[in-house]
Amino acid sequence: MDDGLHCYVRVHGCNVHTRACIADAGVALMPGQDAGPSRRRCFNCWRQGGLESEPLLPQVLSYQDMLGASIDAISGAVRLVYCPRGGARLGARVREDVLLQIGGGGAARDSLCRAEAWVAEVSERCLLEKQARRRFLVLVNPASGNGRAQQVWRVVEELWAAVPGIQCTVVHTTHQGDAFERAKVLDLDSCDAIIVVSGDGLVHEVWNGLAARDDAEKALQLPIGHLPGGSGNGLAKSVLDTCGESYGVLDMAFLIAKGGRQPIDLMSVQAAQGGPRTSFLSLAAATISDVDLGSESLRCLGGFRFTLRAIWRVIRPLALHAELVYWPVEVQGLPPAEAPQLSTQLSGEPWKRVEDDFAVFWGVNTAWAASDSMPAPPAALHDGLWHLLVLRGPQISRGTLLSLFLRLESGTHVDLPGVELIRCRAFRLSPTARADGSRAGDGGGLLALDGERVPFGPVQVWPARCTGQVLGR
Numbered sequence: 001m002d003d004g005l006h007c008y009v010r011v012h013g014c015n016v017h018t019r020a021c022i023a024d025a026g027v028a029l030m031p032g033q034d035a036g037p038s039r040r041r042c043f044n045c046w047r048q049g050g051l052e053s054e055p056l057l058p059q060v061l062s063y064q065d066m067l068g069a070s071i072d073a074i075s076g077a078v079r080l081v082y083c084p085r086g087g088a089r090l091g092a093r094v095r096e097d098v099l100l101q102i103g104g105g106g107a108a109r110d111s112l113c114r115a116e117a118w119v120a121e122v123s124e125r126c127l128l129e130k131q132a133r134r135r136f137l138v139l140v141n142p143a144s145g146n147g148r149a150q151q152v153w154r155v156v157e158e159l160w161a162a163v164p165g166i167q168c169t170v171v172h173t174t175h176q177g178d179a180f181e182r183a184k185v186l187d188l189d190s191c192d193a194i195i196v197v198s199g200d201g202l203v204h205e206v207w208n209g210l211a212a213r214d215d216a217e218k219a220l221q222l223p224i225g226h227l228p229g230g231s232g233n234g235l236a237k238s239v240l241d242t243c244g245e246s247y248g249v250l251d252m253a254f255l256i257a258k259g260g261r262q263p264i265d266l267m268s269v270q271a272a273q274g275g276p277r278t279s280f281l282s283l284a285a286a287t288i289s290d291v292d293l294g295s296e297s298l299r300c301l302g303g304f305r306f307t308l309r310a311i312w313r314v315i316r317p318l319a320l321h322a323e324l325v326y327w328p329v330e331v332q333g334l335p336p337a338e339a340p341q342l343s344t345q346l347s348g349e350p351w352k353r354v355e356d357d358f359a360v361f362w363g364v365n366t367a368w369a370a371s372d373s374m375p376a377p378p379a380a381l382h383d384g385l386w387h388l389l390v391l392r393g394p395q396i397s398r399g400t401l402l403s404l405f406l407r408l409e410s411g412t413h414v415d416l417p418g419v420e421l422i423r424c425r426a427f428r429l430s431p432t433a434r435a436d437g438s439r440a441g442d443g444g445g446l447l448a449l450d451g452e453r454v455p456f457g458p459v460q461v462w463p464a465r466c467t468g469q470v471l472g473r
């Protein structure tokens with residue numbers, strides 16, 4: 001451990017001379033030699049928590065909880081951007097920056113020069129990937145959720161402004177499709193990642209824009225960070241959960257700033273009309289798509305709109321009659337690399353076929369499809385699988401449907417009798433007429449891909465050629 005940065009920390013109303021040393025696990029704070037007996041006492045009682053009214057700082061500020069250090073040349077203080085866990089939500093991060101006042105008098109300039117090297121080293125140690133570059137293109141959707149994306153961005157902007165090495169170019173989307181167009185023509189050398197401040201719909205647009213480029217393979221290497229500013233926020237929740245972090249804006253901003261990334265499966269989706277789309281999250285039909293898309297008029301309520309619509313759909317259930325064909329995960333081998341046309345039959349081994357009334361159909365790529373719904377607890381971001389949550393045929397009852405909704409957040413719905421979780425590598429869902437000739441009833445004709453409406457009809461989900469990258473590890 002080095003001799004450390006000589007500085008002053010304010011404790012119990014007095015400045016205590018302190019050495020801030022770069023240790024293996026974090027920044028260690030120790031009483032400096034100049035701290036006289038009374039101030040040493042002060043320091044020790046601070047360390048031991050002698051006064052209850054005084055907030056306690058740990059002796060070692062772990063790099064795991066820190067985003068970096070910077071110098072404010074005017075006040076002559078070093079700021080440690082420190083976000084330990086300890087919020088009201090279990091394990092949530094809170095911002096508790098620590099200010100180290102450097103020197104004073106004639107030695108101040110020397111100290112500042114030394115401090116520059118010191119903060120650079122601390123900042124580098126805080127990064128998950130050495131010299132991770134963080135020039136972010138930030139897309140804020142003013143229309144997402146109940147308009148909270150701008151609020152979310154203000155909190156994150158303030159945090160990231162204090163983190164050395166983060167540069168943001170901020171764009172507010174002006175219309176549907178704006179993010180798609182921007183991703184499609186983006187100069188890939190102009191930024192290191194795209195940050196989406198919105199719900200999953202805008203993430204969907206960005207990945208589709210990147211996938212629509214001639215250089216899609218390279219473009220999809222550009223990682224996406226998702227700050228939860230919409231109503232569903234399934235991607236943000238899934239990434240946070242994978243990383244063992246609590247769900248929240250500061251938590252996600254912290255994780256993104258750490259500079260880690262991980263791969264995520266992408267799917268190529270063919271719907272009844274239009275060219276192939278790229279999906280990262282979910283395909284919902286029947287009751288589930290109705291809860292998502294049928295509640296659009298209640299957008300001002302934020303995520304609560306889903307709850308209200310779900311209650312309505314327990315009272316008035318609907319079912320979609322459809323044929324489901326899937327490639328089960330249990331068999332050896334993978335589906336052909338090239339996705340077939342929708343007009344081509346998927347038949348023969350190992351395809352499995354089910355035709356039934358589906359009250360619930362929820363195909364998901366990630367464990368969480370929204371911040372409060374975990375349709376597929378075992379799903380991982382990059383397992384090459386989709387999980388299909390299904391409630392169908394004689395298993396459909398109001399009781400089961402209600403229990404399913406109530407247990408979605410804990411993931412215990414998978415234990416309910418009649419609820420199936422099918423693991424597959426590719427699938428096709430084709431709405432069909434029932435034996436009596438009737439078709440999908442009231443509202444049964446909605447399909448939601450990553451929360452966005454797609455034309456009703458047969459829809460096929462196939463592994464995409466490239467994987468995507470998400471920020472957070």
Ligand code: ADP
Nearest residue numbers: 143144145173174175176198199201202230231
């Ligand atoms: P939410 O989770 O609230 O649905 P999304 O991220 O899914 O949030 O975005 C909702 C929709 O808003 C997307 O389809 C997106 O294209 C659209 N959108 C983006 N910018 C704007 C804008 N300025 N005005 C209206 N709609 C927009």
Ligand code: MG
Nearest residue numbers: 199200201451
């Ligand atoms: Mg949406």
